[in-house]
Amino acid sequence: MNAQGVAAAFAVGLLLAIVLYVAVVSYNAVMSLRQRIDKAWSNIDVVLKQRHDQLPALVSAVRGVMAFEQDVLTEVARARANYSPTEPIPDQAVHSDETTRAVRSLFAVVEAYPEVKSNENVLDLQAQIERLESMIADRRELYNDQVYRYNARITTLPTNLLAPLFGWQQRPFFAARPEELERPATDL
Numbered sequence: 001m002n003a004q005g006v007a008a009a010f011a012v013g014l015l016l017a018i019v020l021y022v023a024v025v026s027y028n029a030v031m032s033l034r035q036r037i038d039k040a041w042s043n044i045d046v047v048l049k050q051r052h053d054q055l056p057a058l059v060s061a062v063r064g065v066m067a068f069e070q071d072v073l074t075e076v077a078r079a080r081a082n083y084s085p086t087e088p089i090p091d092q093a094v095h096s097d098e099t100t101r102a103v104r105s106l107f108a109v110v111e112a113y114p115e116v117k118s119n120e121n122v123l124d125l126q127a128q129i130e131r132l133e134s135m136i137a138d139r140r141e142l143y144n145d146q147v148y149r150y151n152a153r154i155t156t157l158p159t160n161l162l163a164p165l166f167g168w169q170q171r172p173f174f175a176a177r178p179e180e181l182e183r184p185a186t187d188l
Helices: 003-063 070-082 090-112 120-154 159-168
Strands: none
Touching: 003 070, 003 090, 003 120, 003 159, 070 090, 090 120, 120 159
């Protein structure tokens, strides 16, 4: 083999090594982002389940005093019943927002009743649910940030060349559909 053949073989080998290196680094980066998305979603799911478990206690605590505000209590119960951890993420986001709106409506009604508002059990449950709502918002932001990073990664060079080979598709954000963002009526 002559010097030109050796140089050409070296150049091809170097090019293949570079392409392989870029492919491996890109693959590992995408896999890392997918794991971060899954972890972030699991963290949201834990808080959604905690809120799901706390709502019946809150409804029970205020039910007796607010017997004539059944619509609000029914809405909280309906929103809670719609939650299903096996649904696709966009549907879970919609049900999460419905539950948040129902809980806020319930809190608004509780504020109008001093005997309920001053009940220590109700105050404690309300504080726990407000804490969980705050945690959901924080974790939702983290999840959406990870989804953004993943979606950006698989749609830019060189990773977008690998995406079809590995079946990487964009992940949905944890956001309600626009029609679900309308404010519910809270006429008292």
